[in-house]
Structure formats: C-alpha cells, structure tokens
Amino acid sequence: WLKGGAYTEEDNPNGLADRSDFVILFPEYREQYLKEHFTVIESTLGASPFYLKTTLNCKEGKIIIETTERTFDPFIIFKGRDCLQLVSRGVAFEEAKRVLEDNVFSEVMKIGNLCRNKEVFTKRRQRLFGPDGSTLKALQLLTGCFIFIQGKTVSVIGEVNGIKLVSEVITDCMNNIHPIYHIKQLMVKKELKNSSEYANVSWDKYLPKFKKTVNKSIVKKKKKKIQKKEYTPFPNAPEKSKKDIEIETGEYFLSKEEKQLKQVSERTEKQKEKKEEKKKQQDKLYEAPKEENPKKRKHQNDENN
Known part of the structure; x- marks a missing residue:
C-alpha cells in the first residue's frame, strides 16, 4: 500500500476503531429507480472489498450508508457516499460504481x-x-x-x-x-x-x-448625468388647489347662474376665434399670385427685339 498498491485486509487486520455513517437525501423522481435497483446497490456495496451497509428510507427520502465490523478501509465510506450522491442526482448505478475504484x-x-x-x-x-x-x-x-x-x-x-x-x-x-x-x-x-x-x-x-468580442447592438447606452439642484433648507411651495385659484380669479364668490353665463360667454368667444381663423385660411386660397415687376418684363422684351 505504501508503495502505491491497493489497500487490502492485510494492511488493517484489526479493522476500524469506530463506526461512521452518512445520510444522503434524494428527490421524489429517483424513488422508483432506487426501489428497483436497491438490491443491486446493497449487494455490491456489501461485497468483499467494501463491506458497507446501506438502508433505504422512502418516507423521509434518504439513504443511510455506514461501516460494519468487517470494513478495513477507512476511506471507502467516503467513496460509498460519493457513489450514492451520484445516484441521487440521476446517474445510473453502473456508472456511479466506478467511484469505488482507486x-x-x-x-x-x-x-x-x-x-x-x-x-x-x-x-x-x-x-x-x-x-x-x-x-x-x-x-x-x-x-x-x-x-x-x-x-x-x-x-x-x-x-x-x-x-x-x-x-x-x-x-x-x-x-x-x-x-x-x-x-x-x-x-x-x-x-x-x-x-x-x-x-x-x-x-x-x-x-x-x-478575443472576447462585444456586440454593438447589445452595448448599453450611457445614462446622462443629471445635475443636482442646489440644496435649500426651505421646502418647496405647496401647489395651489382649485379653490385657491377660484378665489384669486373671483369665480368662487359667483352664483351658479353667473358661472353658467361665464362658461357660455367663454365658449362663444372660442367659437368666434376659430371661425375667424378658418375664414383667413379660406381667403388665402382665393388670393391672386404676386406678379413680377413690370421693369423686368420690359427689359426682356427689348432683348428679344
């Protein structure tokens, strides 16, 4: 063993001083696989070079692996733990048992x-x-x-x-x-x-x-820096409510009839303004185009003659 050979019973004839065990959890989808193949797992791990004991607890979803009186290799318990962890993560036992080799x-x-x-x-x-x-x-x-x-x-x-x-x-x-x-x-x-x-x-x-290339379309645009406002210990002035605006204009003190008359007058004024704008646009269509200067026309006729 010290020269690089395999670890055998002759290297540790008295066995281990104390027993040790590990608990491996497995998900629900591996329960059926473990039930079908647990006899093979138990027989291989309990065979001659390993001598490990395994128990399956489907209610709590765990596998317990522990040493026995006949186990002589102190590192084989870690190998068995790794093997069962691979099986719990979906690896087939035929591949996972390779971990037991040196x-x-x-x-x-x-x-x-x-x-x-x-x-x-x-x-x-x-x-x-x-x-x-x-x-x-x-x-x-x-x-x-x-x-x-x-x-x-x-x-x-x-x-x-x-x-x-x-x-x-x-x-x-x-x-x-x-x-x-x-x-x-x-x-x-x-x-x-x-x-x-x-x-x-x-x-x-x-x-x-x-070399690592960067796609230009994915590059994020730089955010514009926002200038911070100067600090003032005084808070901002509160916004005026509708009542405050009506009091300033004097609408708050008017009666309902007066308010209605005011609204009607505002509407009529707006309508008049719109009509005047439409008339101006229509009149532009009927305006005659600007004529050229008569001096230029005379000059052109003289050149032709």
Missing part, C-alpha cells in the same frame, strides 16, 4: 447560482449539450470523464486532472464563454502530447487564442 473521483457541481436569469441559464446550459449532444461527447472524449447534467447540477466522474478541466469549461460556459473554444485548445494539446518533438517546448505559440 484513482477515480467525482464531483457534483452546482451551476444554479452562476447565472440569475432563468432564460439565460437555460441557453447557456444548452451550450454544454450542443446539437445532438455533440459538445458533451467531445468533452467526455478529450477529458476522459463521464459528465451528466441534471437540473441545476453537473455530475462528473473521472481522474482529478480531468475533473479540473471539466469544471473550468462549465464555469466559463456559465460566464458566457462558449465551450467550443476550450474544445479546440484541448484538441491541440492532445496532439502536442503525442508528439515527442514538442515535449520540451512551450505550447503558447500553437494554442489558439480567442
């Missing part, structure tokens, strides 16, 4: 907090899938990791370096950087690794560099 790890990334707007979030999450899942397949081949996207989480299974690359691609994608740029860089790096000529040479020249 040098294979997992990570459940939460991407819901990276983008607030729901419409933008769905569009950027769709970029990870690509047309017919092409970008997701390319990432899996280049990184050597299994990637599963469900809701607001992304489950990744693989080696440590591959998981780091996938996490960078996902965070950049949610920050409006398309994953195709990372895929191109990973393809170039893979070709350079295979060739022995570029082993001791810097790869900065050969890696593609992409």
Whole structure:
C-alpha cells in the first residue's frame, strides 16, 4: 500500500476503531429507480472489498450508508457516499460504481447560482449539450470523464486532472464563454502530447487564442448625468388647489347662474376665434399670385427685339 498498491485486509487486520455513517437525501423522481435497483446497490456495496451497509428510507427520502465490523478501509465510506450522491442526482448505478475504484473521483457541481436569469441559464446550459449532444461527447472524449447534467447540477466522474478541466469549461460556459473554444485548445494539446518533438517546448505559440468580442447592438447606452439642484433648507411651495385659484380669479364668490353665463360667454368667444381663423385660411386660397415687376418684363422684351 505504501508503495502505491491497493489497500487490502492485510494492511488493517484489526479493522476500524469506530463506526461512521452518512445520510444522503434524494428527490421524489429517483424513488422508483432506487426501489428497483436497491438490491443491486446493497449487494455490491456489501461485497468483499467494501463491506458497507446501506438502508433505504422512502418516507423521509434518504439513504443511510455506514461501516460494519468487517470494513478495513477507512476511506471507502467516503467513496460509498460519493457513489450514492451520484445516484441521487440521476446517474445510473453502473456508472456511479466506478467511484469505488482507486484513482477515480467525482464531483457534483452546482451551476444554479452562476447565472440569475432563468432564460439565460437555460441557453447557456444548452451550450454544454450542443446539437445532438455533440459538445458533451467531445468533452467526455478529450477529458476522459463521464459528465451528466441534471437540473441545476453537473455530475462528473473521472481522474482529478480531468475533473479540473471539466469544471473550468462549465464555469466559463456559465460566464458566457462558449465551450467550443476550450474544445479546440484541448484538441491541440492532445496532439502536442503525442508528439515527442514538442515535449520540451512551450505550447503558447500553437494554442489558439480567442478575443472576447462585444456586440454593438447589445452595448448599453450611457445614462446622462443629471445635475443636482442646489440644496435649500426651505421646502418647496405647496401647489395651489382649485379653490385657491377660484378665489384669486373671483369665480368662487359667483352664483351658479353667473358661472353658467361665464362658461357660455367663454365658449362663444372660442367659437368666434376659430371661425375667424378658418375664414383667413379660406381667403388665402382665393388670393391672386404676386406678379413680377413690370421693369423686368420690359427689359426682356427689348432683348428679344
């Protein structure tokens, strides 16, 4: 084990000093899958190298995993916890049980907090899938990791370096950087690794560099600065009410009949003004056009003669 081999019972023949357990919650839509496949899960985790005990509680929506007297590996409880977390997030148990192997790890990334707007979030999450899942397949081949996207989480299974690359691609994608740029860089790096000529040479020249472009139509217009008014300790004068205006004009002290007569007189005056304007416009149509100066006409006739 110290030389890099597998951890066996001979390394810890007395077993663990104390028992430990973990509780994993699962959503309602995974209840049916867990009921159908729980016998397989229980048998694999309770088999010879692991010796873990699992119990399913559908009423409370949780799975309990704990060590037994026969468990000898102190780290296997963490592996079993990660395996059940992946199953609860929608990963099939056939893929999730890979975490129980050595040098294979997992990570459940939460991407819901990276983008607030729901419409933008769905569009950027769709970029990870690509047309017919092409970008997701390319990432899996280049990184050597299994990637599963469900809701607001992304489950990744693989080696440590591959998981780091996938996490960078996902965070950049949610920050409006398309994953195709990372895929191109990973393809170039893979070709350079295979060739022995570029082993001791810097790869900065050969890696593609992409500049972030801004669409001019989306750029926000700068707001005009509003000049602040000078501070005055005195409040603004109150607006005059209808009664105040009527008192100033004297309408408040008139009777109903006088008010009606005043309204009729105002209407007649307005009607007269409108009639006069219409007459002026009609008279302009019948006005004769202005004639040219007679001196110019005489001058033109003399030139013709």
